[in-house]
Amino acid sequence: MSHQNPKLSGAKAVTVETLQEMKRAGQKIVCLTAYDASFGSILDEAGVDVVLVGDSLGNVIQGHDTTVPVTVDDMSYHTECVSRGVHRGLLVADMPFLSFATPDRAVDAAVCLMGGGGAAMVKLEGGEPVLEAVRVMSQHGVPVMGHLGLLPQSINQLGGYRMQGKSKAGAERLLRDARSLEEAGARALVLECVPADLAREITAALGIPTIGIGAGPDCDGQVLVLYDMLGITPGKKPRFVKDFMAGAGSVREAVAAFASQIRSGAWPERD
Ligand code: KIV
Numbered sequence: 001m002s003h004q005n006p007k008l009s010g011a012k013a014v015t016v017e018t019l020q021e022m023k024r025a026g027q028k029i030v031c032l033t034a035y036d037a038s039f040g041s042i043l044d045e046a047g048v049d050v051v052l053v054g055d056s057l058g059n060v061i062q063g064h065d066t067t068v069p070v071t072v073d074d075m076s077y078h079t080e081c082v083s084r085g086v087h088r089g090l091l092v093a094d095m096p097f098l099s100f101a102t103p104d105r106a107v108d109a110a111v112c113l114m115g116g117g118g119a120a121m122v123k124l125e126g127g128e129p130v131l132e133a134v135r136v137m138s139q140h141g142v143p144v145m146g147h148l149g150l151l152p153q154s155i156n157q158l159g160g161y162r163m164q165g166k167s168k169a170g171a172e173r174l175l176r177d178a179r180s181l182e183e184a185g186a187r188a189l190v191l192e193c194v195p196a197d198l199a200r201e202i203t204a205a206l207g208i209p210t211i212g213i214g215a216g217p218d219c220d221g222q223v224l225v226l227y228d229m230l231g232i233t234p235g236k237k238p239r240f241v242k243d244f245m246a247g248a249g250s251v252r253e254a255v256a257a258f259a260s261q262i263r264s265g266a267w268p269e270r271d
Pocket residue numbers: 033053054055056057094190192213223224225
């Protein structure tokens with residue numbers, strides 16, 4: 001799917017290879033979620049490298065308590081909407097709950113998200129149980145982003161949104177899963193709510209870039225849920241979230257501040 005945006009003509013599109021080069025060059029990767037064309041366009045014009053159509057849309061758009069009810073059709077619809085506003089950034093779509101429970105199901109979901117939705121990459125949660133799906137999709141030309149640490153789709157099993165990998169065994173398992181995902185073909189990895197030291201260790205151990213959320217400053221990039229960083233998500237926000245609207249004159253300014261603070265290393269701060 002190709003969309004020409006005159007404002008951005010000449011801007012080089014971000015690819016999975018670009019993310020790899022950014023890791024090699026030590027340039028921070030800026031990632032935010034979007035769920036519609038207008039916000040997608042604001043993020044793109046602000047130079048956000050990765051625009052993630054997160055299944056967090058189950059919370060912030062649909063009003064559910066968890067991401068569990070989100071379907072492939074929901075993801076495909078919102079990905080297609082966002083794709084109309086994004087011309088430079090790498091468009092990544094989340095694979096929703098159980099859509100990758102088998103390699104066949106994962107391939108079918110990837111067809112919808114990439115073929116129908118226009119995503120350039122898919123993201124899926126989990127370690128060992130998803131390796132075969134990652135392997136099969138990668139072998140068939142689907143760029144895959146892994147997601148380890150706090151897995152919101154497993155919230156009913158976890159029993160709460162808390163930091164993962166705090167015990168020695170938990171940390172070892174996360175490092176092992178991260179290595180296995182890379183070996184299975186994953187091209188990038190989100191680390192959610194893991195201790196900063198562990199995120200640094202995983203980032204150093206992998207050739208592929210890591211993108212952190214509540215995982216300290218030493219990941220190769222950072223991501224937040226857009227509505228969290230704009231301060232409009234109702235209820236209590238996670239400790240690691242910064243409200244970039246506070247002090248900004250517009251959404252555009254808030255997104256620009258987010259990008260520049262990540263690139264300069266000013267945010268996230270070291271504990
Ligand atoms: O669904 C989502 O928005 C995500 C990010 C928080 C990483 O997975």
